[in-house]
Amino acid sequence: MGTGIVTDFDIIIVGGGAIGATMALEAAALDYRVAMIELRRPDFASSDPERVIALNYGSRCHLQQLGLWEDMAAQGAGLIRHITVVEDNRAQHVEMDAADVHDRPLDALGYVLEMGPMLAPVYRKLAEAGVTVFSQTRLLSLQADDAQVSVSLSINGESAQQMTARLLIGADGTNSQVRRLAGIGVAGWDYNRFGIVASIRCAQAHRETAFECFRKAGPLAFLPLADGRYSIVWAMRPAEASQLLRMDDEAFIAALNRATGAAVLHQTGMVEAASPRACFPLELSLARRYTAQRIVLIGNAAHTVHPVAGQGMNLGLRDVRVLADALRGEPAHRDAGQSIVLQAYAEGRRLDVAAVAGFTESMVDIFGIGLPGAPQLRGLGLGLMQRWPLLRDMLLNHAAGMQQLQEESHG
Ligand SMILES: Cc1cc2nc3c(=O)[nH]c(=O)nc-3n(C[C@H](O)[C@H](O)[C@H](O)COP(=O)(O)OP(=O)(O)OC[C@H]3O[C@@H](n4cnc5c(N)ncnc54)[C@H](O)[C@@H]3O)c2cc1C
Numbered sequence: 001m002g003t004g005i006v007t008d009f010d011i012i013i014v015g016g017g018a019i020g021a022t023m024a025l026e027a028a029a030l031d032y033r034v035a036m037i038e039l040r041r042p043d044f045a046s047s048d049p050e051r052v053i054a055l056n057y058g059s060r061c062h063l064q065q066l067g068l069w070e071d072m073a074a075q076g077a078g079l080i081r082h083i084t085v086v087e088d089n090r091a092q093h094v095e096m097d098a099a100d101v102h103d104r105p106l107d108a109l110g111y112v113l114e115m116g117p118m119l120a121p122v123y124r125k126l127a128e129a130g131v132t133v134f135s136q137t138r139l140l141s142l143q144a145d146d147a148q149v150s151v152s153l154s155i156n157g158e159s160a161q162q163m164t165a166r167l168l169i170g171a172d173g174t175n176s177q178v179r180r181l182a183g184i185g186v187a188g189w190d191y192n193r194f195g196i197v198a199s200i201r202c203a204q205a206h207r208e209t210a211f212e213c214f215r216k217a218g219p220l221a222f223l224p225l226a227d228g229r230y231s232i233v234w235a236m237r238p239a240e241a242s243q244l245l246r247m248d249d250e251a252f253i254a255a256l257n258r259a260t261g262a263a264v265l266h267q268t269g270m271v272e273a274a275s276p277r278a279c280f281p282l283e284l285s286l287a288r289r290y291t292a293q294r295i296v297l298i299g300n301a302a303h304t305v306h307p308v309a310g311q312g313m314n315l316g317l318r319d320v321r322v323l324a325d326a327l328r329g330e331p332a333h334r335d336a337g338q339s340i341v342l343q344a345y346a347e348g349r350r351l352d353v354a355a356v357a358g359f360t361e362s363m364v365d366i367f368g369i370g371l372p373g374a375p376q377l378r379g380l381g382l383g384l385m386q387r388w389p390l391l392r393d394m395l396l397n398h399a400a401g402m403q404q405l406q407e408e409s410h411g
Pocket residue numbers: 014015016017018019020037038039040052053054055137138139171172173174176177178195197233280298299300301307310311312313314315316
């Protein structure tokens with residue numbers, strides 16, 4: 001590596017998506033010397049269709065503590081004050097409202113942000129915090145021993161260059177190379193579904209309401225954007241998805257109006273315009289372990305869940321918080337990669353990840369798949385929630401990320 005370039009760090013983070021970059025800020029705030037490796041050149045532009053994320057109230061509080069929230073929200077954040085859950089266009093539905101959350105007045109249950117612009121303030125802060133960012137850099141190999149972890153990198157296409165650290169954090173997404181090179185397997189499955197995303201305009205103003213429509217072929221979610229449109233995530237079978245991607249706007253809008261159904265259209269008005277579409281494969285993928293020698297996994301590298309409940313990034317931000325807690329204190333500052341630090345993180349995450357993956361799976365199972373008896377179960381679920389406020393409150397707290405805040409205030 002050229003002269004003058006630092007090649008030894010306390011922590012190297014592979015992956016500069018929202019989770020890796022937030023982790024880099026947390027680690028720098030704890031006085032670690034941090035390098036972040038990102039494959040691509042960071043792009044903060046708005047995309048079309050927008051890559052949109054719904055963050056819950058718990059994540060907002062975390063980002064606020066990091067001094068990021070105000071700048072992120074200034075880029076434009078849609079508020080989710082109200083959620084309506086409907087099933088296959090039946091009259092029975094469940095309503096949740098920010099005003100119904102006990103203990104704490106909330107301005108919203110969640111916030112809808114666009115990924116590119118949302119990352120801009122995070123990267124600005126990385127420079128201020130002294131994080132060394134290597135973009136357009138590819139991880140080629142890694143090796144860990146009792147003393148350190150060494151990585152071989154290709155920076156800007158140049159051949160293998162070495163870097164060392166006490167700890168390597170894999171934040172490189174669903175197909176994590178760190179996970180693969182560390183020999184950590186995954187459990188999970190492909191749902192044989194794709195998620196079509198697009199931004200749409202409906203005839204009526206959205207009144208800060210998100211809709212979850214559970215259909216047999218897969219859920220369809222409407223998230224209110226700051227500019228009055230909705231972002232949709234529409235899960236469907238591969239053949240249906242490829243057909244919809246080929247349609248012109250008029251045919252796509254007609255198909256979307258049919259899939260949405262009267263119960264929701266009654267509140268949104270007809271879909272009138274749609275952006276270009278993008279498509280993602282939907283899968284469940286859970287790392288069998290979150291740690292290996294001097295290595296930890298966070299974010300989608302550790303767990304990729306179905307977007308039905310909009311929990312993936314919220315879960316990743318909670319990884320960041322727990323890992324930052326494990327990295328606080330004298331023992332971690334002596335050696336951030338020692339196994340007691342890594343085990344504290346793994347212990348701290350197991351239950352939450354299992355709970356969210358289980359919750360998301362149960363929604364996919366009950367609402368999305370035609371098991372015998374599923375229609376009765378689905379109807380029973382929504383009916384029960386209407387009649388049993390405790391169950392509805394549990395779902396409400398889950399949507400807003402309140403358990404996390406309650407645990408912290410009791411802990
Ligand atoms: C359709 C859809 C809708 C979703 N909606 C929501 C939602 O509403 N709310 C929510 O909370 N979550 C949602 N999610 C999930 C959310 O997008 C992810 O959980 C989140 O983006 C994961 O962030 P990450 O930083 O872990 O991974 P990524 O965003 O995948 O970032 C990984 C980064 O690592 C880099 N990288 C990869 N390999 C290498 C390498 N070898 N070397 C260097 N860098 C590398 C990549 O370039 C990338 O920048 C949704 C997901 C989908 C598919």
